[in-house]
Amino acid sequence: MTDQIRVLLIDDDQEDFFLISDMLAEAENTRFKLAWVKTYEAGLEAICKEEHDVYLLDYFIGAHNGLGILKKAVEGGCKAPVIFLTAHGNYEIDLEAMEAGASDYLAKGEFTVPILERSIRYSIESKRIEEELKEHRSNLEELVRERTIQHAEARADAERRAREAEGRQAILEALLEHIPVGIVLVNSPSLQVQALSRYAVDMVGLAGREQKRSQPLTDLDLSVADLWPDSSGLLKPIKDAALRGKIASDQEHAVKVRCEENIPVLVSAGPIRDSLGNVTGAVAAWRDISELKRIQEELRIARDNLELRVQQRTQELAETLMELRESREELKLLASQLLRAQEDERKRIAREIHDSIGSSLSAVKFCVENAAARLTENPEVRESFMTLSRAMEQAIDEARRIMTDLRPSLLDDFGIIATIGWFCRGFECIYTDIPVEKDIRLEESQVPENLKIIIFRIIQEAMNNSAKHSRARKVSLGLSFEDGCIALRVSDDGVGFDRAAAASKGQGAKFGLTSMRERAELSGGEFEIESIRKIGTTISVRWKK
Template identity: 50%
Template sequence: MDVDRTRVLLIEDDEDDFVLVRDMLSEVTFSRYELEWVRTFDAALETILQCRHDVCLLDYLLGDRNGLDLLQEAIARGCRFPIIFLTGYGNYEIDLKAMKSGAADYLVKGQLTGPILERSIRYAVERKQAEEELTKYRQHLEKLVEERTRQHVEARADAERRAAEAEEGRRILHALMDYVPTGIAIADASDLTIRAVSNYALELQTRLYDHPGDANDLKDPAQWILYGPDGRTRLNTEELPLVRATRDGTVIIDEELIMGHPGGEQIPTMCNAGPILDNKGNITGGISTWRDISVLKAAQDVLRKANDELERRVEERTEELVQALESLNRSKGQLRFLSAQLLKAQEEERRRIARELHDSIGSALSAIKFSLANTMEQMRKGKTDPETFVTLMNMTQNAIDESRRLMTDLRPSILDDLGIVVTVRWFCRQCRQVYTAVDIEELIDIEEEDVPEPLKIVIFRILQEALNNMAKYSRASQATVCLEKTHERIQLTIEDNGIGFDPDSMISKDESTRGLGLTSMKERAELSGGRFQITSAPSRGTTVSVTWPLARI
């Protein structure tokens, strides 16, 4: 409310009453009033809700509506300024309803004067201001009480939480001391007295001294028996990890110490220690832990031995790999030599075939051509001799025989037609006819279907090379060829009673002077999944053996 004027809202449907109120207010000399007049219920409610006035004068009768309804609705919708109820006649019941509905005062128009109206307005406004101040003070007080109550609740909850945490900490500490397999000791900074010792520490003491461990025996750190890592140099009191942590604030991490006398049982331990600080950083005590590392030390010894053994095996394996590399390099050299020899043999074979074709089949064909030309000339002269055709047939047959011989040298057709078993027997007969000084015996104990198709030509070529070498170099009088199946293996053995040789000396020969026969047999055997072995010695014959595991073929 302004100091110099009071804003008054008059809700009255009678203009005469408006004039009466206006005149009464104008008579007041020590206060100024700004009067606004509203005649209808709806306009009055809208104006009240704008909250632009300091006080409201409300008439009971408003046409077909009444002031009690407006009073109740205005207060229900948040009217904050006082409302003085006006009526044309005194009625106790209306007075009571108005006051219960929230009216600030109840005035009868017939008894109304300027001073009475001024006093009622002034009392209503001051009472409303006092109520508002009281409400604000009560709200402020309630807020203070609520805040203080909240602080008390929080303080109590914090105290209960701290007490619960302290109790939980004590339970955890007791559990650690009782169950954790670690030696634990806690000391006071004032006199280094041990406040608590874990059960595990007492168990270690029992192991060392053959009597039940007693916490009283460990109350004084000066009575502790600890040695350095060598197990012989005893630590004095100042060197103990717990003492250093409690007095100096030193943090000790994984320091290896020995418990027990050198003459008796000793337990290697790993010690840690650190200071206990208050909230200002002052040292109030110290804590030390230790654990038995006997198993760890034993494991380290085992690991060290295993490492030594591993290094030894690595050295051996490295040596084996070096030897294997050298062998591989030799094999590479042998492979290059074999490739060169194969190319050389291929060219020689081509020259031999060309020479054979030229000397035998070519000569035979030339003779046949010449004889045919001569016969045709004789036939023109009418002098045909039947014997001429006989000669031509013989020459043709000779050419056919030479062709078959060359084809057999390249790949015997009997191998494809009748199989390896028959081919081995056939080739042994051929060798007996050619090498009459050698008695060749074949021993075959295998079925044709037991030999895989790709292996048949390999067996034949190795047999061919071995018997040719035997005939050329061994001076043997007897030879045995054995082809058999034993224990899921196919084995080919060619054995003779010749002069023999030193296989190592043959292997060590320079590649340029080494023959192709042994190398080619070995390569054929290994490339087909077999194992080639030759056994020989001077004057003791030679045995060539090749074994093929069926699972690898």
């Protein structure tokens, strides 16, 4: 050997170290590097590090026995060989050391340089071979275990496949026995029947009533020619599938049943192929559709009758709808006329109040004030006249308010735009903490006369609702002419409301929503309201001009 062998001597005698060192230095064929520890603990620690190729271990190390180090080294998985050294040869010690795992046993003073060299080399080689054998044995055991598992899995798989095959066979037999469909399996190209369902057996009349359940369904000594004549509609799809690999899906044919009349059946057929794609047979299934045909005919008749009745009812509904539309238009016209009459009556009453009561109150107030001016000598009577004058002034103001509520004269004298401005100024005077933002983008001439009072009433109702119910901080009013339509929009930033909840509680009427909607729709407008909690409410109306 040309490589340097690392040797550790564990011995408490320094002379033995010098002796071993000299002997290893004299070796001719091998180079050694000797290290020495002289205590039990140091030896055990050095062996655990596994930094040497071979260990020379003395039997007695101080008060300890070298066998303790050897056993612990073997238990710790030490792979390097251990050669036992002792001052006196003893068979029992030799045997005990070898059983504990020593590679060799040398008696001090009885071995020479060649013997020591050979013992070290043989021990290393023997240990290497032993480790290789352990590895091979471990690999062999692993291979045996894997093969055993593979064989067990293969056997289990074979048993599973056998059970699955039995299960599939049982399923096939159950299907053939119980499913109410004709099924036939044939070979290719002989067209020999391999299996036939009970339904098919009964249909072709292979067995009498007493033999019905004893007739086998598989491995039949029959061909398709034994079951149906050449003229039978079933033969073509079966032959096409078995001999040409064609697929037939829901083909309608006529089949003779037990020498009776032909019945309509629905047939499907397809080829059976092997792993290479070659056709080895075919399977076909069919079912009696006589009842289906009868039901289809009844449904066709019923559908024709239903369509006729639907046409008649549609005509009746169309006529009724036309009458309802006419009635609705009449009601709408009557309601519009009623609103117009109401506004005309309000206008007349307001004019009467202005011309009669207003004028009379103004005249009485003038006379009272004139009389009070002459009563300079009687202050008490003069003060009574002045109190009466102030009461007359309040009555005149109340009369003016009533006239304005009935019909603002400003609307007839100056138009809708001026009236909106007057109303907004009055609104801001009453509700000083609610500013009004106006956005008027149309001309007075673009608003028809009949819509002016409608627009004013909706604005009046919407803004009063905002002030009374919404706790708004701002009201926005927009009136414009867009795309041939007059658009009105009144919105606030108040608390909003739930329309469904308001309707269920009867608050719709309280808020005047019904009145605004009726005015808008009866005048030909489209009314929309949008309200979101904590965001506000918007009322929009559009009239096509």
